[in-house]
Amino acid sequence: MSIVTKIFATIRDPRWYQVFVLSLLLGFGILVLDFGIHWQNAVAIFTMAQVTQYLASRLIARIPYDPLSALITSYSLTLLLRTDVIGVAMLAAIIAIGSKFLVRVRGKHVFNPANVALVSLMLLSEHAWVSSGQWGSATIGALALACLGMLVLTRARRAETTLAFISAWAVLLFGRALWLGDPLTIPLHQVQNGALLIFAFFMISDPKTTPDAPFGRLFYGALVAAVAYAIQFVLYEPNAPILALIICAPLVPLIDFMLGGRSYRWKRPAKDSAVPVEGVYS
Amino acid sequence: MKFLITVAVAALTIMISTTAQAFCGFYVARADTSLFNQASQVVLVRDDDRTVITMANDFQGDVKDFAVVIPVPTFIERGQINVADRALVEHLDAYTAPRLVEYHDPDPCNRYELEEVASMDMAFPRSAQALKASLGRSRGVTIEASYTVGEYDILILSAEESDGLIEWLDENGYNIPRGAEAVVDSYLKQDMRFFVAKVNLEEQSKLGYSYLRPLQVAYESNKFMLPIRLGTLNANGKQELYVYGLTRTGRIETTNYRTVKLPSNTEVPEFVQAEFSNFYRSMFEKQTIKENERGVFLEYAWDMNWCDPCAADPLSADELRKLGVFWVGGGRNDRGVKSGAQDVFVTRLHVRYDKEHFPEDLVFQETGDRQNFQGRYVIRHPFRGELTCDATDYKKAVRQRQEREAETLANLTGWDIDDIRAKIDFIDTSSNVVDEPWWKRIWN
Structure with a gap:
């Protein structure tokens, strides 16, 4: 080579x-x-x-x-x-x-x-x-662009979880604003959060800890958003998405059991390589 | 229709619409009285779910014409509302205020340690005043309790629908800020409740206060937040808010806005001493713009046991107790041991807000951060006495320092560097030693 x-x-x-x-x-x-x-x-x-x-x-x-x-x-x-x-x-x-x-x-x-x-x-x-709150909201556009760029560059491998989470989270926040009669500047402000982006693109997206079946990943992303919503707006606890993910994570083996799918590996084995796949533990 | 009339009134009387604004709640004016709410101060005592909030404001206007409607995160009952002494908040303000310290250079021809000569805190003029209205009943509004605390008549409302509350206020002759109905409705759906406080003139004259004393509310709720939306409704321009957190573990910060440390520990030119308030205002203005007008500024974070330098003494256990710090005082702590050190960490946050940049209420969290921080600005006075040695190096160093201070000041405040330089009393760098042949000093 x-x-x-x-x-x-x-x-x-x-x-x-x-x-x-x-x-x-x-x-x-x-x-x-x-x-x-x-x-x-x-x-x-x-x-x-x-x-x-x-x-x-x-x-x-x-x-x-x-x-x-x-x-x-x-x-x-x-x-x-x-x-x-x-x-x-x-x-x-x-x-x-x-x-x-x-x-x-x-x-x-x-x-x-x-x-x-x-x-x-x-x-x-x-x-x-x-x-x-440390990221502010002024720079979020640039951050979001960098994260989305990454999805495109990595050919959106297993990005369903991220997309499902972000969509569900946005729908919940905007829905809440409509129900309360709040101006839409409020949910807009709520989704412009740097920590949320890091969570969505680097934590929940982790292909090693998300369900193996595409539908399972969609379901899982939306589920985390729903649990996070309950934590933030019913229990009024901070860091809702991070807490929601830890609560939902034990369901992944169950979702895998029900829906099946192929386990993710970071590296595909090269045809001419005798090295076994190591991504399972990484 | 009522609402339309209210809107029309608000639009006609611009004075009301520009001034009937407030911190957590909104003031409802009964007449066209000039009123300017410049800065409000809120003390947030929080441990677990227990919160005690003290609200003081700089409120100038005729006390008898106003009432204040205050949202609280949960239903409250008689006994949970109290009136505090304004001096408590003033003391907390003085203790936590950004400070200017001055040092005097020693005679460069002698060798002494730099000595801190004095410290001073800056003083912003503050004053307060407020309100009054008439009792009443209306559809949808039940007055759960109505009683007098200090100089206030308190009405605890149980409004099932916002129309009821808004209508009730309207029928009792209050001008409602435009858009209040939507916000009140939203708050009610979030299980928030309201109370109305009016000044009871008779009680007030009996007590002898000419200003509005801070109101206190104690409640238990997992919402660690401060409702600011009502205050932004028809505010023409930005409002100033100081939040003092008194907590057990560490400093507080906002989770839905960026909390930023104000630039601190910088050396500024000597003349700033005479115009420290101006300096502080310009610097704060510049920093808010730098943060796109969405920043919450940390001005002080310190263990309540001490300070260095002290702008004012730390608050006593008794004062803290009166501010609602329920875990101190009483001489003994939970274990029956006499409590010595006060287990209180103070955070001072400064927010300049309006509806556009702060659409959402402030939400807080307590962090584990006990690192001390203070807004501290330093003046170094050069030695201007008679020099008995060749101090050329010292003078050059001072000159460089003065130039550096001018640049720092221009950066911090956005002031014109030439204007700054014109105000600085630059030291003369010419040599003070008479030029004489080198050999004259050999055997002298």
Whole structure:
């Protein structure tokens, strides 16, 4: 295989596009929006995620070490998790990556790694929170464009969950405004939220933790939106989508059992390669 | 038809439509009285689902002509409403206000540590006033309770439909801000309730207050929010709101708007001392524009036990208790141990809002962040006494610092850099040492 072919084979992995977009978002958040991300936390998250991934790959799953998915999880955690304790940041990375190897049903991990880390730390500690308002609404257009661009570039693989979630969420918010007689500027303001975009494009979209059948993914996306709506507008709790995802995740094995479908693998095995598929654990 | 008439009245009397605005609720004017609601201050005490809210406002107008309609997230009953001393909010304001500190350079020919000489807080003129109307009954509105607290007559309404509330207000001669009906309707569907507070002139004169004291409401609800929509209805221009969060864990922030730290800890030219209010207003204006007029600004976040430098002393346990911090005071905490350190974290948020940029009510969350933050601006006075040594290096450094301060100020406020430079008393960098042959100093 020539070098050029090799490079092309590598970047065919959609995760590279994710890394690219997430780097843009992180750079923008730090340089323009001044998120107040402690660099020590970022270093702790990125390092611990890779260490956990390496150790778990070797010791638990006995598969080759693949840094890419752990890298993406690190970006999501850095963008969303706020803490004033570096230990919480480290723990977040360990829980996130560890959960992929330990909480598994029928060969798939159940929880999105960043999601399970965020929720468990928010429940366990007063020192972890998510600042969902920090993105403001002025820059959302550009962010949305970057995310949609990513969908196109990655040939919209398994994007049904994202699209179903966003559509259902928008329908619920606009429907609520119509019912209340509120001006439409209110739901418009509510959907223009950077944290929501990160959630929709990088968390719920995770093909490893969504149902295998296309219809299952549509159903799942809409279900998460409905549960999030109940959390936000009936229970009045913050971070509704993140909480909704963790509540709905255990239903995925059930949906898979009922609807079937083929398990997602990040890398398709090259015809001339003898290396077995490793994406199952990444 | 009633509503149409209201609209017509509001349109005709521009004074009312531009001024009958308020913070959480809306003021309903009975007559064409000039009134300007410049800034309101809300203290939000919150722990778990328990909330105590204290509302103070800078309200100038004739007290007897007004009543205020206040939405609350849940049904409340008699005893949950109280009247607070205005000095409590003023103290909290002074304690958390952005501050200017000044340092004096020591004589560069001596060697002393830089010493902080004085600190001062800035003072915004504040005053308050308000309202009155007549009792009444109307279709769809039941007055659940009607009683007097301090100088206020309180009416707790159980309005099943907004038409009832709006009509009742209308029949009792209040001018309703345009669009109030839709917002009231929306709030009722979200299970929010209302109460009306009017000034009881007799009680007020007995008590001897010439201004409106803050109203307090204690309630239990999982909604951690502040209703601002009614206040934006017919406001002509933007309104100023200060929210003070008193919480146990850490600072509060808005979840549906961006909370931004105000630029702080910067050195500004000496003349800012004389016009600190102007400086602060211009800087705030510039920052709101930078945030596309949608930002909520963090001005102070601190543990209530101390301050450095102190613009005012921290609030006492007694004052906190009166503001509704139910977990302090009483001498003993839950475990029966005498409580020493106050378990209170204060957040001061500043919002300039209008309907266009803040369509939705403010929703808050408490974070675990206990990092201290204050709006602090520094003035360094150069040493202007007689110099007994060659201080050329010092003077050059001061000159550079003054230029840097001018640029910082221009950046922060948007003021013209040349105007700023004209106001700065630049230090003369010429050498103070008489030029004499080098050998004269050898054996001297």
